[in-house]
Amino acid sequence: MMNVKKYKKGYYMPPYTDVSWAAKDCAEKAPTWCSVDLRDGNQALIIPMNLTEKIEFYKKLVQMGFKEIEVGFPAASETEYEFLRTLVEKDLIPDDVTVQVLTQARKHIIQRTFEALEGVKNAIVHVYNSTSAAQRTQVFHKSKEEIKQIAVEGAALLKELTDRNGSKYRFEYSPESFTGTEPEYALEVCNAVLNVWKPASDRKAIINLPSTVQMSMPHVYASQIAYMSQHLNYRDNIVLSLHPHNDRGCGVADAELGLLAGAERIEGTLFGNGERTGNVDIVTIALNMYAMGIDPGLDFSNMPELIEVYERVTRMNVPPRQPYAGQLVFAAFSGSHQDAIAKGMKYHADTCQKQWSVPYLLIDPEDLGRHYDADVIRINSQSGQGGVGYVMEQQYGVCMPKKMREDFSYFVKEISDHKHRELKPEDMYHIFVQHYVNIISPFQLEDFSLKKEETKWYGQIVLMVNGKKTILEGSGNGQLDAVSNAICSTYGIHIYNLVYNEHDLDSGSNSRGMAYFGLTYDDRKTAWGVGVDTDIITASVIAFISAVNQMEGIKEKVKFCQKREAAYEKDIYKDGIAQH
Numbered sequence: 001m002m003n004v005k006k007y008k009k010g011y012y013m014p015p016y017t018d019v020s021w022a023a024k025d026c027a028e029k030a031p032t033w034c035s036v037d038l039r040d041g042n043q044a045l046i047i048p049m050n051l052t053e054k055i056e057f058y059k060k061l062v063q064m065g066f067k068e069i070e071v072g073f074p075a076a077s078e079t080e081y082e083f084l085r086t087l088v089e090k091d092l093i094p095d096d097v098t099v100q101v102l103t104q105a106r107k108h109i110i111q112r113t114f115e116a117l118e119g120v121k122n123a124i125v126h127v128y129n130s131t132s133a134a135q136r137t138q139v140f141h142k143s144k145e146e147i148k149q150i151a152v153e154g155a156a157l158l159k160e161l162t163d164r165n166g167s168k169y170r171f172e173y174s175p176e177s178f179t180g181t182e183p184e185y186a187l188e189v190c191n192a193v194l195n196v197w198k199p200a201s202d203r204k205a206i207i208n209l210p211s212t213v214q215m216s217m218p219h220v221y222a223s224q225i226a227y228m229s230q231h232l233n234y235r236d237n238i239v240l241s242l243h244p245h246n247d248r249g250c251g252v253a254d255a256e257l258g259l260l261a262g263a264e265r266i267e268g269t270l271f272g273n274g275e276r277t278g279n280v281d282i283v284t285i286a287l288n289m290y291a292m293g294i295d296p297g298l299d300f301s302n303m304p305e306l307i308e309v310y311e312r313v314t315r316m317n318v319p320p321r322q323p324y325a326g327q328l329v330f331a332a333f334s335g336s337h338q339d340a341i342a343k344g345m346k347y348h349a350d351t352c353q354k355q356w357s358v359p360y361l362l363i364d365p366e367d368l369g370r371h372y373d374a375d376v377i378r379i380n381s382q383s384g385q386g387g388v389g390y391v392m393e394q395q396y397g398v399c400m401p402k403k404m405r406e407d408f409s410y411f412v413k414e415i416s417d418h419k420h421r422e423l424k425p426e427d428m429y430h431i432f433v434q435h436y437v438n439i440i441s442p443f444q445l446e447d448f449s450l451k452k453e454e455t456k457w458y459g460q461i462v463l464m465v466n467g468k469k470t471i472l473e474g475s476g477n478g479q480l481d482a483v484s485n486a487i488c489s490t491y492g493i494h495i496y497n498l499v500y501n502e503h504d505l506d507s508g509s510n511s512r513g514m515a516y517f518g519l520t521y522d523d524r525k526t527a528w529g530v531g532v533d534t535d536i537i538t539a540s541v542i543a544f545i546s547a548v549n550q551m552e553g554i555k556e557k558v559k560f561c562q563k564r565e566a567a568y569e570k571d572i573y574k575d576g577i578a579q580h
């Protein structure tokens, strides 16, 4: 049974702060990114990554441009410890990359962490303890003062061990469960930690404010961040960091508003892996910036490869609607979207647009290594002629006349609807060929030979008509006209309003041409046919005959004519002698 009375707000609004941050429309530059895939992401996996998998993921993060990477919780397990040792011993930490390690504020855990760090040049040692009202009461059974003391002692030990081994490690403190902590108290604890570290401009401390569990609307978290930003001591020597989780589905909103409110750094994971509903998805925040013209400083140009590595080593899936990354996030199935995208792409190509503004596509999928043909315009029963025409043109160089595209797209949609599935480009091409190209019943072209005399063309057209060889005489203003006149007058076919188009299919001396014919008959019906040949006149004749063959009732009409012809012949050649 659901019982709403069981719940109340678990967060605390901060005392009034300057809210001018809320008037900004977006961050001015990218924050410092810190990937916590190998720690927070890893600790949430059903099977945490093994050493080999962690190394592969780590290398990918470095390759993408991460300069701060939380590589693990070295005191947690042998694998975690060994991983950091491997990075050191195999010299896998570039000079411009800082590895970060997480530790509880407990002496033996901190000591073990420092053992793992032996030989690391640039490190951030990240210590945390929970400060929330719920954890103070239920988990630690300690007063506010005692909890603050845990943080202060942990901070002091970090400083002592760092000073002792002569390294210049940077420090990070997280009041874990910050979002369930009274802001004034979180501030008091953070300031107490900072008083131990006394950060300087050349060795800034990181204060990381996690929405360990997301509890409020994003502007509340942002107000908490603004409050901390405006009241922390040593503010100029602090990097204010966010660590949003996603319990209410607002991780990205928390991060974006938190940046406006004063934060400078974001801890998150690729595709939002992490505890429960995950950590904030760095891909989304970074590409949201990219889409606004802000360089995120991370490289996502081969998203398919990134996804492949991520899915393999974490055994997680990137859902199809995951922003920027999911298989379907650039796909348009619906007709009006496809039409606008196809026209937008053409506009961009024709006018050499520098600024991306194609309708329905927030960014250019090709920037992420995705392809228009395979990823964008996809065909099902919701699609329209714009999309169908686009795919046929891009994939097969088939540029149908506009009216024919309409005819073809309805045909394609109907098939998709009845089969109840998406149609791939090869399916459509197959339908196109079967339905329009070189249709041979009842008429099949065998040969034609026409000559021009003065202004007119005369000659013979050899056809198989329902399998019977038939020679027709024809004349007309052009060769096509001669063929058309011969067939139409012999079989009583009335057509008007021809639509004709042709183009090269391939290049080179042996190139083939494609010709299209649309014939209007019975006032409103149109039949379409297509011919392909190295000789464009032959292609056109085939297209014409194919279109005639597509006319409704043509088979019956031709059969009737053939029967009448046979009867007539029987009549006049009765007994082998001509009667008239």
Ligand SMILES: CC(=O)SCCNC(=O)CCNC(=O)[C@H](O)C(C)(C)COP(=O)(O)OP(=O)(O)OC[C@H]1O[C@@H](n2cnc3c(N)ncnc32)[C@H](O)[C@@H]1OP(=O)(O)O
Pocket (backbone or CB within 6 Å): 040, 043, 073, 075, 076, 077, 103, 104, 105, 106, 109, 128, 129, 130, 139, 140, 150, 176, 212, 275
């Ligand atoms: C929100 C986050 O993601 S926080 C990070 C969480 N990640 C992980 O925990 C993954 C790695 N952790 C581990 O492998 C283990 O927890 C270890 C090895 C670090 C420690 O294991 P254990 O010693 O068995 O202790 P455990 O983690 O259960 O902690 C329990 C004790 O530590 C105390 N404790 C927990 N966190 C902290 C902390 N951050 N600082 C100080 N004390 C802490 C608890 O109050 C409890 O104390 P008690 O025994 O006096 O009741």
Ligand SMILES: CC(C)C(=O)C(=O)O
Pocket (backbone or CB within 6 Å): 040, 102, 128, 174, 176, 177, 208, 210, 211, 212, 213, 243, 245
């Ligand atoms: C360790 C801390 C930063 C954490 O992961 C969290 O609070 O979510």
Ligand SMILES: [Mg+2]
Pocket (backbone or CB within 6 Å): 040, 210, 212, 243, 245, 275, 279
């Ligand atoms: Mg976390």
